[in-house]
Amino acid sequence: MSQPDTFTGRIIAGKYAIKERIGAGGMGAVYRALHQQTGGDVAVKVLHGTAALDDHAVKRFQLEAQNAAQLRHANTIRVIDFGIDEGVFYLVMEHLVGHALNDLIARQGPFPWRRAVHITRQVLASLWEAHEHPRIIIHRDIKPANIFVLDQAGTRDHVKVLDFGIARSLAGTGAGTQGFIGTPYYMAPELWKGELVDARTDLYALGCVVFEMLAGAPPFVPPPSATEVLLPLLGMHCHDAPPRTVDAVAGIPPGLAAWVDRLLKKDRAERPPSAREALEELDRLAREADLGAAAREHARPPRVALQQDAAAPAPPPAPAAAVAPTEVAALEPGPAVT
Structure with a gap:
C-alpha cells in the first residue's frame, strides 16, 4: 500500500492549499492547489526532499522558474510565482486540464x-x-x-x-x-x-x-x-x-x-x-x-455514371400498388376518438 503524500493538505507560502498530486518526476512532484486569495486552481511544483539537498537540482529548478517567467506567449505555460517556504522550493503555474x-x-x-x-x-x-x-x-x-x-x-x-x-x-x-x-x-x-x-x-x-x-x-x-x-x-x-x-x-x-x-x-x-x-x-x-x-477537387470530372443516368430516358412512374400499404397507412389520419 502506497504511503500518503505528506504535501497534501499543506499550505505553501501561506496561500496555496495543496489538494492532490497530479504528476511526479525524478526531481519533484506537481500538485493541484487552491489559491486561497482568488479561489482559483493553480499547479504547484515542489522539489523532493533529496533533490532539495542537491545543488544541481536546485539550480535547475531555479533556472526553470527564471526562464519560464520571462515568457508570455499563449502557447507557453504561464509561471505565477516561485520561492522557498520552510525549506521547500516551489514553482506555481497555471493549472491545465487536458x-x-x-x-x-x-x-x-x-x-x-x-x-x-x-x-x-x-x-x-x-x-x-x-x-x-x-x-x-x-x-x-x-x-x-x-x-x-x-x-x-x-x-x-x-x-x-x-x-x-x-x-x-x-x-x-x-x-x-x-x-x-x-x-x-x-x-x-x-x-x-x-x-x-x-x-x-x-x-x-x-x-x-x-x-x-x-x-x-x-x-x-x-x-x-x-x-x-x-x-x-x-x-x-x-x-x-x-x-x-x-x-x-x-x-x-x-x-x-x-x-x-x-x-x-x-x-x-x-x-x-x-x-x-x-x-x-x-x-x-x-x-x-x-x-x-x-x-484537384475542382478539376475532378463528374462521375460517368451520373452522366449516363442524365442522358437516359426517365423511367415510367411506379404504379400506385407498388407503394407498401404500411407506409401509406402511416401517412393517413387514424380514426377519430369519440
Missing part, C-alpha cells in the same frame, strides 16, 4: 497531417518567443510529454509547451550550454556529442515529435531485441538516415514531408535557422497543400 501529446498519440494513433500542422505551428510559436527573447532560451527537452493539449472555448487542440527545467539561456546566466542532457528518442546529434546547443537543437527534437504525430512512432526506435536503448539511439541519431516522411506517412503532401525531413538533418546548418523561419515555411507549405487539394 492531455499530454504522448498520451493522445498512444490512444488515437497517427494524426491527420492538418491536425499535426495545427499542433506543430503552436509549438513553433512558443519556441519563437523563447529563442528570440533577449535571454535566448533553448528548451533542450522538446518531446510529446512536454507538449500539453487542451480544448478551450472555440479552440480545439490548444497547445502549451511545458517544463523549461533543463532549458538554457545563451545570454548571461552562467549556465552551461553543453552536456549530455535530454530525452534520448528526441535528442539532436549535437546533444549526444556534448556540443553547444542553439535554436536548431530544439527544431530537431520537434522534427522527431512531428514525425511521431504523423507516423505513430519516433523516427528512430531500437529493435525489440535491444537490451538497452541508449547506445542504439546514439548511433541512430548521430549516423543513421531517418525514414523519409513521404514513405512513412500515407497521403502527406510532399512539400510538408520534405519540411519534416529538413528538421531531422544531422548537420544543423541544413535545418531551418530559427523557429520563426520554420513556422513561416510551414504555413506556406500548408497553404499550398490546401490550395492543391482544392484545385
Whole structure:
C-alpha cells in the first residue's frame, strides 16, 4: 500500500492549499492547489526532499522558474510565482486540464497531417518567443510529454509547451550550454556529442515529435531485441538516415514531408535557422497543400455514371400498388376518438 503524500493538505507560502498530486518526476512532484486569495486552481511544483539537498537540482529548478517567467506567449505555460517556504522550493503555474501529446498519440494513433500542422505551428510559436527573447532560451527537452493539449472555448487542440527545467539561456546566466542532457528518442546529434546547443537543437527534437504525430512512432526506435536503448539511439541519431516522411506517412503532401525531413538533418546548418523561419515555411507549405487539394477537387470530372443516368430516358412512374400499404397507412389520419 502506497504511503500518503505528506504535501497534501499543506499550505505553501501561506496561500496555496495543496489538494492532490497530479504528476511526479525524478526531481519533484506537481500538485493541484487552491489559491486561497482568488479561489482559483493553480499547479504547484515542489522539489523532493533529496533533490532539495542537491545543488544541481536546485539550480535547475531555479533556472526553470527564471526562464519560464520571462515568457508570455499563449502557447507557453504561464509561471505565477516561485520561492522557498520552510525549506521547500516551489514553482506555481497555471493549472491545465487536458492531455499530454504522448498520451493522445498512444490512444488515437497517427494524426491527420492538418491536425499535426495545427499542433506543430503552436509549438513553433512558443519556441519563437523563447529563442528570440533577449535571454535566448533553448528548451533542450522538446518531446510529446512536454507538449500539453487542451480544448478551450472555440479552440480545439490548444497547445502549451511545458517544463523549461533543463532549458538554457545563451545570454548571461552562467549556465552551461553543453552536456549530455535530454530525452534520448528526441535528442539532436549535437546533444549526444556534448556540443553547444542553439535554436536548431530544439527544431530537431520537434522534427522527431512531428514525425511521431504523423507516423505513430519516433523516427528512430531500437529493435525489440535491444537490451538497452541508449547506445542504439546514439548511433541512430548521430549516423543513421531517418525514414523519409513521404514513405512513412500515407497521403502527406510532399512539400510538408520534405519540411519534416529538413528538421531531422544531422548537420544543423541544413535545418531551418530559427523557429520563426520554420513556422513561416510551414504555413506556406500548408497553404499550398490546401490550395492543391482544392484545385484537384475542382478539376475532378463528374462521375460517368451520373452522366449516363442524365442522358437516359426517365423511367415510367411506379404504379400506385407498388407503394407498401404500411407506409401509406402511416401517412393517413387514424380514426377519430369519440
